[in-house]
Amino acid sequence: MQFESFAEFINMGGYGFYVWLSYGVTFGCLATLITLSVRKKRKVLIEIAKKMTREQRLKENRGTKS
Structure with a gap:
């Protein structure tokens, strides 16, 4: 179709x-989805x-108490 x-x-x-x-609603939803996902x-x-x-701190504390 030509205009x-x-x-x-x-x-x-x-x-x-x-x-x-x-188009606006679609791109708005995509932008929102990407933003929320990030x-x-x-x-x-x-x-x-x-x-x-x-966990690392707990391991270190257990090692010093033994």
């Missing part, structure tokens, strides 16, 4: 609002590092 002008492309034959709204991954990695540090 005569950029304005016609944006209008999409009268359906431009719905087309561009659907934050959750960072939080999980920090928790794992804390647990590993805690």
Whole structure:
């Protein structure tokens, strides 16, 4: 499908609002999903590092008490 002008492309034959709204919602949801996933991954990695540090300290304390 070819459009005569950029304005016609944006209008999409009268359906431009719905087309561009659907693109906006889709990319908004994808951006939110990526952002939340990155934050959750960072939080999980920090928790794992804390647990590993805690376990290492416990091992060291057990070794000095024996």
